[in-house]
Amino acid sequence: MRQIILGGLLTFGCFLGACTPSPKTAEPPSPTYPRHHQISMRLQYQWDLTKKNLHAGKISSQTADDIRHRLKSIQLQQIEDYKNNSGHELTTDQQKDLNATMDMNSQILEEIPTPIE
Numbered sequence: 001m002r003q004i005i006l007g008g009l010l011t012f013g014c015f016l017g018a019c020t021p022s023p024k025t026a027e028p029p030s031p032t033y034p035r036h037h038q039i040s041m042r043l044q045y046q047w048d049l050t051k052k053n054l055h056a057g058k059i060s061s062q063t064a065d066d067i068r069h070r071l072k073s074i075q076l077q078q079i080e081d082y083k084n085n086s087g088h089e090l091t092t093d094q095q096k097d098l099n100a101t102m103d104m105n106s107q108i109l110e111e112i113p114t115p116i117e
Contacts, residue, residue, distance in 0.1 A: 033089040039078050039098050046071055046102060049109045059108065067105050074101050 046067070054064040081094045090098075105111065 035090040035092065035095040036078070036082060039074075039090065039095060042099070042102055043071060043075055043078070046105055046109060046111065049111060050105075053109055058110075063108060067108065070101065070105060074098055077101075 050059070050064050050067045050071070053059045054061065059067075078090070078098055081090055081098075082088075085091065085094075
């Protein structure tokens with residue numbers, strides 16, 4: 001009798017999800033819009049790199065201001081392109097244009113290039 005009750009409790013507990021094994025490794029979700037995501041991540045990286053290089057004395061405050069101004073205009077262009085596509089993915093040409101503009105900062109910031117997927 002005890003085994004029947006205990007078995008019933010275990011079955012009921014498993015029904016509620018208590019016996020569901022947890023995943024061992026959780027993979028990060030892939031971005032819904034990879035071109036938009038790539039531009040956003042690179043913008044953030046260049047913002048961080050600008051701050052780091054300014055504090056390290058590798059660039060002047062005027063150079064940092066110029067880079068920040070360029071990054072802000074890239075960000076605004078990205079938002080405009082995104083809206084023009086009805087909130088959907090950036091086109092490949094839009095991504096190339098935005099990356100080309102960010103390439104101007106790359107040598108100044110000593111950015112390590114990453115391949116575009």
